[in-house]
Amino acid sequence: MDNNKRTVIVTGFGPFGEHMVNASWVAVQELQKLGLGKKVDLHVIEVPVEYQKVQSMVPSLWEQYHPQLVVHVGVSGMATTVTLEKCGHNYGYKGLDNSRFCPDSQCCIVGGPDCIHSVIDMESVCKRVSASGLGVSVSVSKDAGRYLCDFTYYTSLYLSQGRSAFVHVPPIGKPYSGLDLGRALQAIIREMLETQDQEEEEICCHHLHSMTSS
Template sequence: LQLPVVYQKAKEQVVKIWTTLQPLLTVHVGLASSTTLIILEQCGKNKGYQDRDACGFHPEGACCVLDGPEKIESAINMKTLQKSISVEGIDIIFSRDAGRYVCDYTYYTSLYYGSGRAAFIHVPPLSKSVTADFLGKALQTIILAMLEQCGVDHI
């Protein structure tokens, strides 16, 4: 499911995922155009959304959920994950700041409605060294490790 770079639409889709599918874990993947790394995001932040989205809007009160907690941590320990996996050809790092834009907004919303059972991975743009096939295999490795942390056997 591809989410638009629009706060409200992204929120609607994330809420729909949690209310209709009720997944064990939701993994979101976003483009970080200025990186060459894969970035595992640990938490989502509720406030600070001043930048306007693709439609020219920003959230009311510059926050995701009125009266929601300041930040929500993922149930997945991203630092442990980052230390335990490797993908040849690309570095994987850990982050506690998903950027206060639609990616972070989406992540916080998913963590809120999923009670922490969400993950967010920032990926670099496709290039000669980072092909769609390469990135897909890297994401598969990462997501399988996340599921192991959740106590799920390989699918």
């Protein structure tokens, strides 16, 4: 494998409840067709709407691929925009999953912090994508919903020291097509990678400056 390539994992969820076709997985499959360019090694994974599956799958993704970025995508029946989630929450998981299960502790990581923020500047990503003329509305949120979306996001943030992202999409046709959502994910993830690159350059420059000035 090309060592200069960056590994990016994007997950979508399987069917649940009224979402017999989960818009998040449709969007992720459209993204896979579009790709993220030759410099990115993109892997897409469908995640079942089950707490215990998430608890085993998410750590294995980080261990197996050592990705630069993991972006989880979920559907929100209330959303009318593509929504960038800033943080994941540890407590408050009372909703039963597809196997009629919910954690006894009602939390993701026993003893973990209440909330973990992504290191990615979602406000900046939102502004840049919104200004790009994509034709898809993008917004930012601090509440991923205390169900499998939030549970997955927190777990991933905890494992990656914040190097994860979560994107909520509206159901297909309300108002966007699967292709629209795929194009939005492509633009968003490219901006996230760009933001990561800029932050790493700043850290590197700061480190060099401190070395030369000491």
